[in-house]
Amino acid sequence: MSTTTRKASPARRTRRTPAADAPQTLDALAATDPRLPLYQRLKDAFVAQLASRRWRPGEAIPTEAELCRAYGASIGTVRHAIELLALDGLLEKTPGRGTFVRTPSFEGSLFRFFRHRAGGEDRVPQGRILSRAVRLPPSEVGESLRMAPRERAIVLERLRSFDDVPFLCEEIWLPQSRFAALARLPLAEFGNLLYPQYERHCGQTVASAREHLSVAQARGVVADRLRLAPGAPVVVIERLAFGYDRSPLEWRRSHGIAERFRYDVDIR
Amino acid sequence: MSTTTRKASPARRTRRTPAADAPQTLDALAATDPRLPLYQRLKDAFVAQLASRRWRPGEAIPTEAELCRAYGASIGTVRHAIELLALDGLLEKTPGRGTFVRTPSFEGSLFRFFRHRAGGEDRVPQGRILSRAVRLPPSEVGESLRMAPRERAIVLERLRSFDDVPFLCEEIWLPQSRFAALARLPLAEFGNLLYPQYERHCGQTVASAREHLSVAQARGVVADRLRLAPGAPVVVIERLAFGYDRSPLEWRRSHGIAERFRYDVDIR
DNA sequence: GAGTGGTCTAGACCACGAA
DNA sequence: TCGTGGTCTAGACCACTCG
Numbered sequence A, B: 001m002s003t004t005t006r007k008a009s010p011a012r013r014t015r016r017t018p019a020a021d022a023p024q025t026l027d028a029l030a031a032t033d034p035r036l037p038l039y040q041r042l043k044d045a046f047v048a049q050l051a052s053r054r055w056r057p058g059e060a061i062p063t064e065a066e067l068c069r070a071y072g073a074s075i076g077t078v079r080h081a082i083e084l085l086a087l088d089g090l091l092e093k094t095p096g097r098g099t100f101v102r103t104p105s106f107e108g109s110l111f112r113f114f115r116h117r118a119g120g121e122d123r124v125p126q127g128r129i130l131s132r133a134v135r136l137p138p139s140e141v142g143e144s145l146r147m148a149p150r151e152r153a154i155v156l157e158r159l160r161s162f163d164d165v166p167f168l169c170e171e172i173w174l175p176q177s178r179f180a181a182l183a184r185l186p187l188a189e190f191g192n193l194l195y196p197q198y199e200r201h202c203g204q205t206v207a208s209a210r211e212h213l214s215v216a217q218a219r220g221v222v223a224d225r226l227r228l229a230p231g232a233p234v235v236v237i238e239r240l241a242f243g244y245d246r247s248p249l250e251w252r253r254s255h256g257i258a259e260r261f262r263y264d265v266d267i268r
Numbered sequence C: 001g002a003g004t005g006g007t008c009t010a011g012a013c014c015a016c017g018a019a
Numbered sequence D: 001t002c003g004t005g006g007t008c009t010a011g012a013c014c015a016c017t018c019g
Helices: A018-030 A038-051 A062-072 A075-087 A105-115 A139-144 A176-184 A194-203 A222-225 B022-030 B038-051 B064-071 B075-087 B106-113 B139-144 B176-186 B194-201 B219-228
Strands: A091-094 A096-102 A125-136 A152-160 A165-175 A208-217 A234-240 A248-257 A262-267 B089-092 B099-100 B124-134 B153-162 B165-175 B208-217 B234-242 B248-257 B262-267
Touching: A018 A038, A038 A062, A038 A075, A038 A152, A062 A075, A075 A091, A091 B089, A091 B165, A105 A262, A125 A176, A139 A248, A165 A176, A208 B234, A222 A248, A234 B208, B022 B038, B022 B194, B038 B064, B038 B075, B038 B248, B075 B089, B106 B262, B124 B176, B153 B176, B165 B176, B165 B219, B176 B194, B219 B248
Parallel strands: none
Antiparallel strands: A091 A096, A125 A152, A152 A165, A165 A248, A208 A234, A208 B262, A234 A248, A262 B208, B089 B099, B124 B153, B153 B165, B165 B248, B208 B234, B234 B248
16 A cells, blocks of 8 residues: 555644643533443544544654543553454544544555456555536435535546556546545646545535445446446446535445455454 | 452462362463463363354353463453453343354355345245265365375366245365265255254364355356356356364355345444 | 443553654 | 563452343
């Protein structure tokens, strides 16, 4: 993986002053459900820090000892909460250095589904925007994104290729309220990865997603774009992506060449 | 804050003297890698209890307090080890009752992949054995199962259906050394589920598995059995199943009707 | 009421990374 | 050398299940 796996350099390790931090942290804890165990409430409070961007991707969160003081909990309890967030993939602990906010870069999740013939390591596939428009979304999409009845959405068509050989075409819907900046961004400035653009231009961090897979046969536009004969098998991936606060951010439907599909699962 | 008695000079490193009532448990701990953290060694020791069938599926394991005494560790450390095994799906904790060895029943994993039209709840699909033979396995299978060069294997062909409509056909390979009893079991006594038979007749418990998915087009025998036109898309699932000790037990390749395939993934 | 796992504390010492 | 997270202890009290 050649992209975005960099860790925060020690120079970027920014620490907040406890004085400025303390009032918010206590509010954050007070805002959680008091019937829950303390470690769950701490977890919720930490997620709130992530959602509010007080803790930012790539940066270190306060040390465990500091969190103990700030939230008035014992170190074992604080560690329990952090451990859960690390299991969720939101935080990353590094012995001797600290605990960091993970930069979620699972655009590379395509590697889970599609092999590409390039010898050696994984590269990010090319991503070319074919079209952009602003319009009312289909009801399925609008409901999934929990959009207001008459709210418009940005819709992108995108073709992904390895070495200029297309293997996946995507249809992407984004609520205009959150992503207005993307409606004006020159198409040339969309790179190969979308989620960093969401972060940079719209302050929206994708923290998790749910995908649904099925198999269909290629027709019409999809067959044309993927250069497939009508009837050839394609894999359909529908994805709903969420922010730290679990609110839906993006709806996406992708069609990929089934011949290049593969997936590994561990069952326990 | 508690009202406990405080010692002026703690710093006790006193190891509990091994109780006379637990000889095997201490052996089990001694057999683990002493360079590992204690909670990892405990986990390995507990897995050994599972593999040796001293702890059996469905039964309760000793209480946390008993394990503390038996292994000379603190309750937090014992809990840590148990927690890991619960996350792995090997144990199941029930508040107020105890911790139990899970009966791995992920034959139902098919429900992850194939929808069936039956209204309401999930039922186990029918499984009919079409053939059984004993022969040398293909090298790919033999190597996956880590079999000796000239060792023979039992091979089963099996057709799975809902309401007598087939949707999946399977080719299953088992090393004869472990599964000799299955070569003699009357075909009528194979039920709809295989793994319980492995357990009952051969003392082999499937604890985990790795699956590889891809998409192909139906040909020959597969097309016939699934009643598909040649060229229709099928999903290919290759599974390698493992025991508690991670040794491979079963190799399986399944072909399923792609139209009925679906799969949900959560990404983080 | 006895026993279980669930939660929580308030420390200790350690290995490791960075300066 | 100092600060970090990793490991571990030796308890406490709680909610829950079961007989």
